[in-house]
Amino acid sequence: MSKLKIAVQKSGRLSEKSLELFRSCGIRLSNGDRTLITSSPNFPVDILFLRDDDIPHYVEEGVADAGILGENVVWESESNVVVNDKLGFGGCRMSLAIPRDEVYTGVSWMENRRIATSYPQILKNYLQKKGISAAIEITGGSVEVAPGIGLADAIFDIVSTGSTLMMNGLKEVEVIKRSEAVMISSKVLSSTKSEILSKLLFRIRSVKKASENNCLPQ
Numbered sequence: 001m002s003k004l005k006i007a008v009q010k011s012g013r014l015s016e017k018s019l020e021l022f023r024s025c026g027i028r029l030s031n032g033d034r035t036l037i038t039s040s041p042n043f044p045v046d047i048l049f050l051r052d053d054d055i056p057h058y059v060e061e062g063v064a065d066a067g068i069l070g071e072n073v074v075w076e077s078e079s080n081v082v083v084n085d086k087l088g089f090g091g092c093r094m095s096l097a098i099p100r101d102e103v104y105t106g107v108s109w110m111e112n113r114r115i116a117t118s119y120p121q122i123l124k125n126y127l128q129k130k131g132i133s134a135a136i137e138i139t140g141g142s143v144e145v146a147p148g149i150g151l152a153d154a155i156f157d158i159v160s161t162g163s164t165l166m167m168n169g170l171k172e173v174e175v176i177k178r179s180e181a182v183m184i185s186s187k188v189l190s191s192t193k194s195e196i197l198s199k200l201l202f203r204i205r206s207v208k209k210a211s212e213n214n215c216l217p218q
């Protein structure tokens, strides 16, 4: 029988919550370590554990049929997949930040500046839309240290509580997008797999609604 292959983050902020989502929908998963793949004994899904950055491409290519990841990663990849539902966890902002002591004069402050980010595509699209020309410095991790070490004048990064910015002497000046975990799927699913996905999304929506109405034990 055909199963729906769903990619989730192997180890990171969304991993536990993604697995919890399946459990809350009554989908049992074998408890083994997160090897590459695990299946469910009571629902036709296989779970694939991957780095989040690989998920859009794998879904686009049909290696996985669906995936759970931050919508920010989907935007950055500009991949051709369906974004189904927002899942209600992993919420964050994608913001521009500058050194605390700078006087911010609006987005034109960014003109001819260097902005460090690990989301160059989203930033490029935003700057283009605003008609701002700036140099984008692509950094893999620890973007927030870039101004302090003289690599950039500003950063574009994910913010949730704001404490990372604060600890690095930065202030948030523009919120460009708001992201959260989403379910994506391939544009070309067989009818059986589409049906499984619909059933899964129906369960997810019911669980979400029930918890919003506080009818489920938390």
Ligand code: PRT
Residues within 6 Å of the ligand: 009, 010, 011, 012, 013, 014, 050, 051, 052, 053, 069, 070, 071, 072, 073, 090, 091, 092, 157, 158, 159, 160, 161, 162, 163, 164, 165, 179, 180, 181
């Ligand atoms: O290994 P892999 O590539 O799979 O994981 P990753 O390291 O790329 O991603 P991970 O696990 O850090 O984050 C997964 C997803 O969680 C992101 O793509 C976002 O959709 C979402 N998310 C939610 C966050 C945050 N909140 C968040 N606060 N991702 C990262 N952060 C980081 C941010 O980059 C910054 O360094 O936390 C810091 C800011 O947090 P505050 O609370 O100090 O503002």
Ligand code: ZN
Residues within 6 Å of the ligand: 051, 052, 053
């Ligand atoms: Zn990643």
